[in-house]
Amino acid sequence: xxxxxxxVIGEENNKFASKRINIRLKSTxxxxxYGDLLERIPSLLTRKKEYLGNIKLNDTSLLKSNKLIxxxxxxxxxxxLTRTVSDEFYLMSKYLKINDKEYLEKIxxxxxxxxxxxxxxxxxxxxxxxxxxxLIQIALSLIINPEVILINEPFLYLTKDNRFxxxxxxxxxxxxxxxxxxxxSQDVNVxxxxxxxxIMFKDNQVLASGNTNFLLKxxxxxxxxKINVPDLVLFNKIALTYDQKLPDYNEVxxxxxxxxxxxxxxxxQA
Amino acid sequence: MKSILSIxxxxxxxxxxxxxxxxxxxxxxxxxxxxxxxxxxxKSLLTKLIAGIIPTNSNITVDDIxxxxxxxxxxxxxxxxxxxxxxxEFLFKKVKDExxxxxxxxGYPEHKINKRVLEIANYFEFTNLLNKQIIKLxxxxxxKLLIALSLIHKPKILxxxxxxxxxxxxxQSFLLEKLKELTKENLxxxxxxxKLDTTYLSNRILILNNFKIIKDGTPIEIFSDNxxxxxxxxxxxxxxxxxxxxxxxxxxxxxxFDLQELEGVxxx
Numbered sequence: 001x002x003x004x005x006x007x008v009i010g011e012e013n014n015k016f017a018s019k020r021i022n023i024r025l026k027s028t029x030x031x032x033x034y035g036d037l038l039e040r041i042p043s044l045l046t047r048k049k050e051y052l053g054n055i056k057l058n059d060t061s062l063l064k065s066n067k068l069i070x071x072x073x074x075x076x077x078x079x080x081l082t083r084t085v086s087d088e089f090y091l092m093s094k095y096l097k098i099n100d101k102e103y104l105e106k107i108x109x110x111x112x113x114x115x116x117x118x119x120x121x122x123x124x125x126x127x128x129x130x131x132x133x134x135l136i137q138i139a140l141s142l143i144i145n146p147e148v149i150l151i152n153e154p155f156l157y158l159t160k161d162n163r164f165x166x167x168x169x170x171x172x173x174x175x176x177x178x179x180x181x182x183x184x185s186q187d188v189n190v191x192x193x194x195x196x197x198x199i200m201f202k203d204n205q206v207l208a209s210g211n212t213n214f215l216l217k218x219x220x221x222x223x224x225x226k227i228n229v230p231d232l233v234l235f236n237k238i239a240l241t242y243d244q245k246l247p248d249y250n251e252v253x254x255x256x257x258x259x260x261x262x263x264x265x266x267x268x269q270a
Numbered sequence: 271m272k273s274i275l276s277i278x279x280x281x282x283x284x285x286x287x288x289x290x291x292x293x294x295x296x297x298x299x300x301x302x303x304x305x306x307x308x309x310x311x312x313k314s315l316l317t318k319l320i321a322g323i324i325p326t327n328s329n330i331t332v333d334d335i336x337x338x339x340x341x342x343x344x345x346x347x348x349x350x351x352x353x354x355x356x357x358x359e360f361l362f363k364k365v366k367d368e369x370x371x372x373x374x375x376x377g378y379p380e381h382k383i384n385k386r387v388l389e390i391a392n393y394f395e396f397t398n399l400l401n402k403q404i405i406k407l408x409x410x411x412x413x414k415l416l417i418a419l420s421l422i423h424k425p426k427i428l429x430x431x432x433x434x435x436x437x438x439x440x441x442q443s444f445l446l447e448k449l450k451e452l453t454k455e456n457l458x459x460x461x462x463x464x465k466l467d468t469t470y471l472s473n474r475i476l477i478l479n480n481f482k483i484i485k486d487g488t489p490i491e492i493f494s495d496n497x498x499x500x501x502x503x504x505x506x507x508x509x510x511x512x513x514x515x516x517x518x519x520x521x522x523x524x525x526x527f528d529l530q531e532l533e534g535v536x537x538x
Binding site: 036039055074078090130156157159160161185186187188189200226227228231234235238239242244252253255259260263 | 516
Protein backbone atom coordinates (compact mmCIF):
# COMPACT_ATOMS: atom_id res chain seq x y z
CA UNK A 1 0.00 0.00 0.00
CA UNK A 2 1.28 3.43 -0.91
CA UNK A 3 -0.10 6.96 -0.67
CA UNK A 4 1.31 9.59 -2.98
CA UNK A 5 0.69 13.32 -2.81
CA UNK A 6 1.29 14.82 -6.23
CA UNK A 7 1.42 18.60 -6.39
CA VAL A 8 -1.09 18.97 -3.57
CA ILE A 9 -1.52 22.50 -2.25
CA GLY A 10 -4.73 22.31 -0.21
CA GLU A 11 -8.40 22.60 -0.82
CA GLU A 12 -10.14 24.74 -3.40
CA ASN A 13 -10.89 27.56 -0.94
CA ASN A 14 -8.12 26.83 1.51
CA LYS A 15 -4.66 26.62 -0.04
CA PHE A 16 -2.78 26.08 3.19
CA ALA A 17 0.52 24.87 1.74
CA SER A 18 2.95 27.51 0.52
CA LYS A 19 4.42 25.15 -2.07
CA ARG A 20 2.95 22.11 -3.78
CA ILE A 21 3.39 18.97 -1.67
CA ASN A 22 4.96 15.88 -3.22
CA ILE A 23 5.38 13.05 -0.76
CA ARG A 24 5.15 9.29 -0.65
CA LEU A 25 3.97 7.20 2.31
CA LYS A 26 4.54 3.46 2.41
CA SER A 27 2.95 0.80 4.59
CA THR A 28 6.06 -1.28 5.24
CA UNK A 29 6.88 0.56 8.45
CA UNK A 30 5.35 3.24 10.68
CA UNK A 31 5.63 6.68 9.11
CA UNK A 32 5.83 9.88 11.13
CA UNK A 33 4.62 13.32 10.18
CA TYR A 34 6.08 16.35 11.94
CA GLY A 35 5.65 20.09 11.63
CA ASP A 36 3.25 22.88 10.82
CA LEU A 37 1.12 21.11 8.20
CA LEU A 38 0.67 18.04 10.38
CA GLU A 39 -2.92 18.87 11.31
CA ARG A 40 -3.87 19.46 7.65
CA ILE A 41 -2.96 16.00 6.38
CA PRO A 42 -5.83 14.09 8.08
CA SER A 43 -8.42 16.51 6.73
CA LEU A 44 -7.12 15.93 3.20
CA LEU A 45 -7.00 12.17 3.55
CA THR A 46 -10.32 11.60 5.35
CA ARG A 47 -12.73 14.31 4.29
CA LYS A 48 -12.60 13.32 0.66
CA LYS A 49 -13.22 16.92 -0.28
CA GLU A 50 -12.04 18.38 -3.53
CA TYR A 51 -8.40 19.38 -3.30
CA LEU A 52 -5.90 20.89 -5.65
CA GLY A 53 -3.38 18.39 -6.92
CA ASN A 54 -3.65 14.64 -6.85
CA ILE A 55 -3.56 12.11 -4.01
CA LYS A 56 -3.21 8.50 -5.05
CA LEU A 57 -3.73 5.33 -3.04
CA ASN A 58 -1.63 2.84 -4.94
CA ASP A 59 -2.64 3.81 -8.46
CA THR A 60 -6.17 5.02 -7.77
CA SER A 61 -7.15 8.57 -7.00
CA LEU A 62 -8.13 9.04 -3.32
CA LEU A 63 -11.54 10.36 -4.35
CA LYS A 64 -12.30 7.17 -6.27
CA SER A 65 -10.55 4.70 -3.97
CA ASN A 66 -12.53 2.29 -1.80
CA LYS A 67 -9.70 1.95 0.71
CA LEU A 68 -10.71 3.03 4.20
CA ILE A 69 -8.71 5.62 6.07
CA UNK A 70 -9.35 6.53 9.72
CA UNK A 71 -8.06 9.42 11.76
CA UNK A 72 -7.66 8.98 15.52
CA UNK A 73 -7.47 12.41 17.11
CA UNK A 74 -5.94 13.40 20.43
CA UNK A 75 -7.65 12.06 23.50
CA UNK A 76 -9.72 14.81 25.10
CA UNK A 77 -12.70 15.19 27.37
CA UNK A 78 -15.22 15.04 24.50
CA UNK A 79 -13.70 11.97 22.86
CA UNK A 80 -16.42 9.69 24.22
CA LEU A 81 -20.07 10.58 23.92
CA THR A 82 -21.74 7.88 26.00
CA ARG A 83 -21.43 6.22 29.40
CA THR A 84 -20.06 2.77 28.64
CA VAL A 85 -17.68 1.14 26.19
CA SER A 86 -20.55 -0.94 24.84
CA ASP A 87 -22.62 2.20 24.14
CA GLU A 88 -19.67 3.75 22.31
CA PHE A 89 -19.42 0.72 20.01
CA TYR A 90 -23.18 0.68 19.51
CA LEU A 91 -23.20 4.35 18.55
CA MET A 92 -20.28 3.84 16.19
CA SER A 93 -21.93 0.84 14.52
CA LYS A 94 -25.18 2.79 14.02
CA TYR A 95 -23.22 5.69 12.53
CA LEU A 96 -21.39 3.32 10.20
CA LYS A 97 -24.59 1.37 9.46
CA ILE A 98 -23.03 -1.95 10.43
CA ASN A 99 -25.69 -4.64 10.42
CA ASP A 100 -26.60 -6.49 13.61
CA LYS A 101 -25.21 -9.84 12.41
CA GLU A 102 -21.72 -8.47 11.91
CA TYR A 103 -21.81 -6.13 14.87
CA LEU A 104 -20.61 -8.41 17.68
CA GLU A 105 -17.96 -10.12 15.59
CA LYS A 106 -16.53 -6.80 14.49
CA ILE A 107 -16.40 -5.50 18.06
CA UNK A 108 -14.69 -8.63 19.34
CA UNK A 109 -12.15 -8.53 16.56
CA UNK A 110 -11.43 -4.80 17.11
CA UNK A 111 -10.94 -5.31 20.82
CA UNK A 112 -8.69 -8.31 20.18
CA UNK A 113 -6.49 -6.26 17.87
CA UNK A 114 -5.79 -3.81 20.70
CA UNK A 115 -5.23 -6.60 23.23
CA UNK A 116 -8.51 -6.19 25.12
CA UNK A 117 -11.31 -8.69 25.70
CA UNK A 118 -15.11 -8.35 25.56
CA UNK A 119 -15.33 -7.77 29.33
CA UNK A 120 -14.32 -4.20 28.56
CA UNK A 121 -17.71 -3.64 26.92
CA UNK A 122 -19.34 -3.47 30.35
CA UNK A 123 -16.92 -0.88 31.65
CA UNK A 124 -17.98 2.71 32.23
CA UNK A 125 -15.79 5.19 30.39
CA UNK A 126 -15.06 7.11 33.60
CA UNK A 127 -13.49 3.99 35.16
CA UNK A 128 -10.95 3.58 32.35
CA UNK A 129 -7.35 4.73 32.69
CA UNK A 130 -5.98 7.05 30.02
CA UNK A 131 -4.16 4.23 28.26
CA UNK A 132 -7.33 2.10 28.30
CA UNK A 133 -9.29 5.01 26.85
CA UNK A 134 -6.70 5.34 24.11
CA LEU A 135 -6.95 1.61 23.36
CA ILE A 136 -10.76 1.80 23.20
CA GLN A 137 -10.45 4.83 20.90
CA ILE A 138 -8.19 2.80 18.59
CA ALA A 139 -10.50 -0.24 18.79
CA LEU A 140 -13.49 1.93 17.81
CA SER A 141 -11.67 3.10 14.71
CA LEU A 142 -10.78 -0.48 13.76
CA ILE A 143 -14.42 -1.57 13.54
CA ILE A 144 -14.51 -0.63 9.85
CA ASN A 145 -11.28 -2.53 9.21
CA PRO A 146 -9.39 0.45 7.79
CA GLU A 147 -6.29 0.07 5.69
CA VAL A 148 -4.74 3.34 6.77
CA ILE A 149 -4.66 4.61 10.37
CA LEU A 150 -3.59 8.14 11.16
CA ILE A 151 -3.06 8.76 14.85
CA ASN A 152 -2.36 12.16 16.36
CA GLU A 153 0.03 12.29 19.35
CA PRO A 154 -0.49 8.65 20.38
CA PHE A 155 1.21 9.08 23.76
CA LEU A 156 -0.13 12.46 24.80
CA TYR A 157 -1.04 12.53 28.52
CA LEU A 158 0.38 9.03 29.04
CA THR A 159 3.24 8.22 31.38
CA LYS A 160 6.20 6.28 29.99
CA ASP A 161 5.03 3.16 31.84
CA ASN A 162 1.58 3.06 30.33
CA ARG A 163 2.76 3.98 26.85
CA PHE A 164 3.88 0.41 26.40
CA UNK A 165 0.47 -1.07 25.51
CA UNK A 166 -0.20 1.64 22.91
CA UNK A 167 3.26 1.20 21.41
CA UNK A 168 2.71 -2.54 21.07
CA UNK A 169 -0.69 -2.07 19.43
CA UNK A 170 0.66 0.39 16.87
CA UNK A 171 3.57 -1.90 16.02
CA UNK A 172 1.18 -4.87 15.73
CA UNK A 173 -1.20 -2.95 13.48
CA UNK A 174 1.70 -2.21 11.16
CA UNK A 175 3.65 -5.47 11.30
CA UNK A 176 1.08 -8.15 12.14
CA UNK A 177 -2.12 -6.75 10.64
CA UNK A 178 -0.32 -4.98 7.76
CA UNK A 179 -2.08 -1.65 8.19
CA UNK A 180 -0.48 1.58 7.12
CA UNK A 181 0.15 3.42 10.40
CA UNK A 182 0.94 7.13 10.30
CA UNK A 183 1.87 8.91 13.52
CA UNK A 184 1.32 12.66 13.61
CA SER A 185 3.44 14.23 16.30
CA GLN A 186 5.28 17.39 17.24
CA ASP A 187 7.41 15.38 19.65
CA VAL A 188 10.69 14.35 18.04
CA ASN A 189 11.29 11.82 20.83
CA VAL A 190 8.10 9.95 19.95
CA UNK A 191 8.97 10.01 16.24
CA UNK A 192 12.54 8.84 16.92
CA UNK A 193 11.26 5.95 19.04
CA UNK A 194 8.33 4.85 16.88
CA UNK A 195 8.86 5.61 13.21
CA UNK A 196 11.15 4.42 10.45
CA UNK A 197 10.16 6.99 7.83
CA UNK A 198 9.51 10.66 8.48
CA ILE A 199 8.00 13.60 6.65
CA MET A 200 8.81 17.00 8.09
CA PHE A 201 6.92 20.19 7.28
CA LYS A 202 8.07 23.72 7.96
CA ASP A 203 6.80 27.09 6.72
CA ASN A 204 3.81 25.28 5.21
CA GLN A 205 5.89 23.18 2.85
CA VAL A 206 7.84 19.94 2.90
CA LEU A 207 11.16 20.47 4.68
CA ALA A 208 12.49 16.93 4.38
CA SER A 209 11.39 13.35 4.06
CA GLY A 210 13.21 10.06 4.43
CA ASN A 211 14.64 7.69 7.00
CA THR A 212 13.78 8.89 10.53
CA ASN A 213 17.14 7.97 12.05
CA PHE A 214 18.99 9.75 9.28
CA LEU A 215 16.90 12.93 9.63
CA LEU A 216 16.71 13.09 13.41
CA LYS A 217 20.40 12.36 13.94
CA UNK A 218 21.38 15.25 11.69
CA UNK A 219 21.70 17.74 14.53
CA UNK A 220 23.07 20.51 12.30
CA UNK A 221 20.00 20.23 10.07
CA UNK A 222 17.64 20.19 13.07
CA UNK A 223 19.29 23.13 14.78
CA UNK A 224 19.36 25.14 11.53
CA UNK A 225 15.61 24.61 11.24
CA LYS A 226 14.95 25.25 14.94
CA ILE A 227 13.71 21.72 15.54
CA ASN A 228 14.42 19.97 18.83
CA VAL A 229 17.02 17.24 18.74
CA PRO A 230 15.75 13.96 20.26
CA ASP A 231 17.00 13.59 23.86
CA LEU A 232 18.99 10.42 23.18
CA VAL A 233 20.64 11.94 20.10
CA LEU A 234 21.48 15.12 22.00
CA PHE A 235 23.05 13.11 24.83
CA ASN A 236 25.42 11.43 22.37
CA LYS A 237 26.16 14.69 20.61
CA ILE A 238 27.18 16.40 23.86
CA ALA A 239 29.23 13.32 24.85
CA LEU A 240 31.19 13.74 21.60
CA THR A 241 32.24 17.24 22.66
CA TYR A 242 33.98 15.51 25.60
CA ASP A 243 35.58 13.00 23.19
CA GLN A 244 33.22 10.25 24.33
CA LYS A 245 31.80 8.20 21.45
CA LEU A 246 28.68 6.31 22.50
CA PRO A 247 26.64 3.88 20.40
CA ASP A 248 23.09 4.85 19.36
CA TYR A 249 20.46 4.00 21.95
CA ASN A 250 16.68 3.93 21.60
CA GLU A 251 15.85 3.55 25.29
CA VAL A 252 16.93 5.51 28.38
CA UNK A 253 17.73 2.35 30.35
CA UNK A 254 20.05 1.13 27.57
CA UNK A 255 21.73 4.52 27.56
CA UNK A 256 22.30 4.39 31.33
CA UNK A 257 23.78 0.88 31.14
CA UNK A 258 25.94 1.96 28.21
CA UNK A 259 27.17 5.06 30.03
CA UNK A 260 27.90 3.04 33.18
CA UNK A 261 30.11 0.53 31.33
CA UNK A 262 31.68 3.30 29.25
CA UNK A 263 32.70 5.18 32.41
CA UNK A 264 34.09 1.97 33.97
CA UNK A 265 36.08 1.17 30.82
CA UNK A 266 37.43 4.72 30.62
CA UNK A 267 38.52 4.51 34.28
CA UNK A 268 40.18 1.12 33.69
CA GLN A 269 42.08 2.49 30.70
CA ALA A 270 43.20 5.49 32.76
CA MET B 271 9.47 39.36 50.11
CA LYS B 272 5.82 40.24 49.71
CA SER B 273 3.26 37.51 49.23
CA ILE B 274 1.17 38.21 46.11
CA LEU B 275 -1.28 35.33 46.58
CA SER B 276 -2.37 34.16 49.96
CA ILE B 277 -4.80 31.36 50.76
CA UNK B 278 -5.59 30.86 54.42
CA UNK B 279 -7.50 27.96 55.93
CA UNK B 280 -9.27 27.07 52.70
CA UNK B 281 -11.91 24.42 53.25
CA UNK B 282 -14.23 23.18 50.53
CA UNK B 283 -16.95 20.61 51.02
CA UNK B 284 -19.28 19.59 48.20
CA UNK B 285 -22.05 17.04 48.86
CA UNK B 286 -20.40 16.01 52.13
CA UNK B 287 -17.12 15.29 50.36
CA UNK B 288 -14.16 17.29 51.62
CA UNK B 289 -12.01 18.58 48.77
CA UNK B 290 -9.74 20.98 50.59
CA UNK B 291 -9.37 21.04 54.37
CA UNK B 292 -7.50 23.83 56.10
CA UNK B 293 -5.42 24.43 52.95
CA UNK B 294 -2.81 27.20 53.09
CA UNK B 295 -0.65 28.68 50.38
CA UNK B 296 1.58 31.75 50.07
CA UNK B 297 3.09 32.73 46.71
CA UNK B 298 5.94 35.22 46.65
CA UNK B 299 5.75 38.27 44.39
CA UNK B 300 7.60 38.08 41.03
CA UNK B 301 8.43 34.42 41.52
CA UNK B 302 7.73 31.39 39.38
CA UNK B 303 6.09 28.73 41.50
CA UNK B 304 4.89 25.40 40.20
CA UNK B 305 2.32 23.18 41.81
CA UNK B 306 2.72 19.74 40.29
CA UNK B 307 -0.26 17.50 40.65
CA UNK B 308 -1.34 14.19 39.16
CA UNK B 309 -4.78 13.94 37.58
CA UNK B 310 -7.81 14.29 39.83
CA UNK B 311 -5.78 15.70 42.69
CA UNK B 312 -7.35 19.13 42.74
CA LYS B 313 -5.49 21.17 40.09
CA SER B 314 -8.41 22.68 38.23
CA LEU B 315 -10.49 22.99 41.38
CA LEU B 316 -7.74 25.03 43.01
CA THR B 317 -7.53 27.28 39.93
CA LYS B 318 -11.30 27.81 40.00
CA LEU B 319 -11.21 28.66 43.69
CA ILE B 320 -8.44 31.22 43.21
CA ALA B 321 -10.30 32.66 40.21
CA GLY B 322 -13.46 32.99 42.28
CA ILE B 323 -15.41 30.76 39.88
CA ILE B 324 -16.28 28.45 42.78
CA PRO B 325 -17.33 30.54 45.77
CA THR B 326 -15.79 29.93 49.16
CA ASN B 327 -15.92 31.64 52.53
CA SER B 328 -12.19 31.14 52.98
CA ASN B 329 -9.65 33.90 52.96
CA ILE B 330 -8.05 34.29 49.50
CA THR B 331 -6.20 37.50 48.67
CA VAL B 332 -4.31 38.65 45.61
CA ASP B 333 -2.12 41.72 45.95
CA ASP B 334 -3.81 42.48 49.29
CA ILE B 335 -7.30 42.47 47.79
CA UNK B 336 -9.51 39.92 49.44
CA UNK B 337 -11.81 37.84 47.26
CA UNK B 338 -15.41 38.69 48.16
CA UNK B 339 -18.55 39.95 46.42
CA UNK B 340 -17.64 43.60 47.02
CA UNK B 341 -14.08 43.39 45.65
CA UNK B 342 -14.59 40.86 42.91
CA UNK B 343 -13.89 43.20 39.96
CA UNK B 344 -10.74 44.66 41.53
CA UNK B 345 -9.67 41.16 42.54
CA UNK B 346 -10.24 39.53 39.16
CA UNK B 347 -8.30 42.18 37.23
CA UNK B 348 -5.24 41.23 39.27
CA UNK B 349 -5.35 37.71 37.86
CA UNK B 350 -4.79 36.15 34.45
CA UNK B 351 -5.75 32.54 33.93
CA UNK B 352 -4.77 30.20 31.11
CA UNK B 353 -6.20 26.72 30.75
CA UNK B 354 -5.52 24.00 28.19
CA UNK B 355 -9.04 24.19 26.79
CA UNK B 356 -8.15 25.18 23.25
CA UNK B 357 -11.66 24.41 22.05
CA UNK B 358 -13.20 27.03 24.28
CA GLU B 359 -15.66 29.42 22.73
CA PHE B 360 -14.11 32.63 21.51
CA LEU B 361 -16.35 35.66 21.25
CA PHE B 362 -14.98 37.04 18.01
CA LYS B 363 -13.84 35.67 14.69
CA LYS B 364 -10.59 37.63 14.43
CA VAL B 365 -7.60 37.45 16.77
CA LYS B 366 -7.29 41.24 17.20
CA ASP B 367 -10.97 41.65 18.14
CA GLU B 368 -10.72 38.91 20.74
CA UNK B 369 -7.64 40.56 22.24
CA UNK B 370 -9.23 44.00 22.30
CA UNK B 371 -12.45 42.92 24.02
CA UNK B 372 -11.23 42.62 27.66
CA UNK B 373 -9.72 46.10 27.45
CA UNK B 374 -12.89 47.50 25.90
CA UNK B 375 -14.77 46.01 28.85
CA UNK B 376 -12.40 47.69 31.27
CA GLY B 377 -13.08 51.06 29.61
CA TYR B 378 -9.72 51.60 27.91
CA PRO B 379 -9.73 54.27 25.15
CA GLU B 380 -9.36 52.95 21.59
CA HIS B 381 -5.82 54.21 20.99
CA LYS B 382 -4.61 52.51 24.17
CA ILE B 383 -6.36 49.29 23.20
CA ASN B 384 -4.71 49.24 19.77
CA LYS B 385 -1.32 49.97 21.29
CA ARG B 386 -1.61 47.21 23.89
CA VAL B 387 -2.91 44.64 21.39
CA LEU B 388 0.04 45.32 19.10
CA GLU B 389 2.47 45.30 22.02
CA ILE B 390 1.39 41.91 23.34
CA ALA B 391 1.15 40.33 19.86
CA ASN B 392 4.63 41.60 19.17
CA TYR B 393 5.96 40.19 22.44
CA PHE B 394 4.60 36.72 21.73
CA GLU B 395 5.57 37.02 18.06
CA PHE B 396 2.19 36.74 16.39
CA THR B 397 1.53 40.16 14.85
CA ASN B 398 1.05 38.34 11.52
CA LEU B 399 -2.00 36.60 13.00
CA LEU B 400 -3.90 39.66 14.22
CA ASN B 401 -6.23 39.68 11.22
CA LYS B 402 -6.48 35.92 11.01
CA GLN B 403 -9.61 33.97 11.94
CA ILE B 404 -9.25 32.20 15.28
CA ILE B 405 -10.76 29.04 13.84
CA LYS B 406 -7.80 28.76 11.47
CA LEU B 407 -5.11 28.97 14.16
CA UNK B 408 -2.88 26.02 14.96
CA UNK B 409 -2.69 24.59 18.49
CA UNK B 410 0.43 26.63 19.30
CA UNK B 411 -1.05 29.83 17.86
CA UNK B 412 -4.23 29.34 19.89
CA UNK B 413 -2.23 28.78 23.06
CA LYS B 414 -0.21 31.95 22.37
CA LEU B 415 -3.49 33.82 21.93
CA LEU B 416 -4.88 32.44 25.19
CA ILE B 417 -1.76 33.52 27.09
CA ALA B 418 -1.80 36.95 25.46
CA LEU B 419 -5.51 37.29 26.33
CA SER B 420 -4.84 36.50 29.97
CA LEU B 421 -2.04 39.07 30.12
CA ILE B 422 -3.61 41.83 28.03
CA HIS B 423 -4.87 43.73 31.11
CA LYS B 424 -1.47 43.43 32.89
CA PRO B 425 -2.46 41.24 35.83
CA LYS B 426 -0.22 40.80 38.86
CA ILE B 427 -0.34 37.03 38.79
CA LEU B 428 -0.71 34.59 35.91
CA UNK B 429 -2.16 31.19 36.76
CA UNK B 430 -1.41 28.43 34.27
CA UNK B 431 -3.73 25.46 34.62
CA UNK B 432 -1.95 22.70 32.67
CA UNK B 433 -1.55 25.30 29.95
CA UNK B 434 1.21 23.51 28.05
CA UNK B 435 -0.44 20.11 27.86
CA UNK B 436 -0.77 20.06 24.07
CA UNK B 437 2.48 21.79 23.18
CA UNK B 438 5.77 20.23 22.12
CA UNK B 439 9.05 20.97 23.91
CA UNK B 440 10.06 23.66 21.50
CA UNK B 441 6.75 25.55 21.77
CA GLN B 442 6.69 25.07 25.53
CA SER B 443 10.24 26.43 25.95
CA PHE B 444 9.39 29.47 23.82
CA LEU B 445 6.42 30.40 26.01
CA LEU B 446 8.15 29.60 29.31
CA GLU B 447 11.15 31.78 28.43
CA LYS B 448 8.82 34.61 27.38
CA LEU B 449 6.87 34.32 30.62
CA LYS B 450 10.02 34.18 32.71
CA GLU B 451 11.11 37.51 31.22
CA LEU B 452 7.83 39.04 32.36
CA THR B 453 8.58 38.22 36.00
CA LYS B 454 11.17 41.02 35.78
CA GLU B 455 8.28 43.35 35.02
CA ASN B 456 6.25 42.63 38.12
CA LEU B 457 4.45 39.47 37.04
CA UNK B 458 4.17 36.42 39.28
CA UNK B 459 3.61 33.03 37.72
CA UNK B 460 1.79 30.14 39.34
CA UNK B 461 2.10 27.08 37.11
CA UNK B 462 -0.33 24.37 38.20
CA UNK B 463 0.56 21.38 36.10
CA UNK B 464 0.93 17.65 35.62
CA LYS B 465 3.82 18.14 33.20
CA LEU B 466 7.08 18.16 35.12
CA ASP B 467 9.16 19.52 32.25
CA THR B 468 7.28 22.83 32.46
CA THR B 469 8.71 23.47 35.90
CA TYR B 470 12.47 23.80 35.26
CA LEU B 471 12.36 27.58 35.52
CA SER B 472 10.53 27.54 38.85
CA ASN B 473 12.03 28.91 42.04
CA ARG B 474 9.84 26.64 44.12
CA ILE B 475 7.80 23.50 43.49
CA LEU B 476 4.97 22.06 45.55
CA ILE B 477 3.32 18.67 45.08
CA LEU B 478 -0.45 18.61 45.37
CA ASN B 479 -2.04 15.22 45.87
CA ASN B 480 -5.56 14.41 47.09
CA PHE B 481 -6.19 18.14 47.67
CA LYS B 482 -3.22 18.47 50.04
CA ILE B 483 0.27 19.88 49.63
CA ILE B 484 2.46 16.89 50.38
CA LYS B 485 5.87 18.33 49.52
CA ASP B 486 7.33 21.82 49.12
CA GLY B 487 10.89 22.51 48.01
CA THR B 488 13.38 23.54 45.37
CA PRO B 489 13.35 21.75 41.99
CA ILE B 490 16.41 19.71 43.03
CA GLU B 491 14.73 18.59 46.25
CA ILE B 492 11.46 17.70 44.55
CA PHE B 493 12.93 15.84 41.58
CA SER B 494 15.51 13.71 43.36
CA ASP B 495 13.37 10.58 43.58
CA ASN B 496 12.07 9.00 40.34
CA UNK B 497 10.14 6.25 42.12
CA UNK B 498 8.24 8.66 44.33
CA UNK B 499 7.24 10.79 41.34
CA UNK B 500 6.28 7.71 39.30
CA UNK B 501 4.15 6.41 42.16
CA UNK B 502 2.22 9.65 42.07
CA UNK B 503 1.61 9.08 38.35
CA UNK B 504 3.95 11.67 36.85
CA UNK B 505 5.73 11.27 33.55
CA UNK B 506 9.41 11.71 34.37
CA UNK B 507 11.21 14.04 31.92
CA UNK B 508 14.35 12.71 30.25
CA UNK B 509 16.82 14.89 32.18
CA UNK B 510 15.36 14.03 35.58
CA UNK B 511 15.10 10.35 34.66
CA UNK B 512 18.70 10.20 33.43
CA UNK B 513 20.00 12.26 36.39
CA UNK B 514 18.39 10.01 39.00
CA UNK B 515 19.51 6.83 37.25
CA UNK B 516 23.11 8.05 36.91
CA UNK B 517 22.94 9.19 40.54
CA UNK B 518 21.90 5.65 41.51
CA UNK B 519 25.12 4.35 39.92
CA UNK B 520 27.10 7.06 41.75
CA UNK B 521 28.11 8.61 38.44
CA UNK B 522 26.75 12.03 39.37
CA UNK B 523 25.74 13.59 42.68
CA UNK B 524 22.42 15.36 42.05
CA UNK B 525 19.63 16.10 39.57
CA UNK B 526 20.63 18.43 36.73
CA PHE B 527 18.34 20.61 34.65
CA ASP B 528 20.85 21.17 31.87
CA LEU B 529 22.21 18.26 29.86
CA GLN B 530 25.47 20.07 29.02
CA GLU B 531 26.11 20.62 32.73
CA LEU B 532 25.22 17.00 33.56
CA GLU B 533 27.61 15.59 30.96
CA GLY B 534 30.29 18.06 32.04
CA VAL B 535 30.21 16.40 35.48
CA UNK B 536 29.86 12.89 34.02
CA UNK B 537 32.79 13.06 31.63
CA UNK B 538 35.14 15.25 33.70
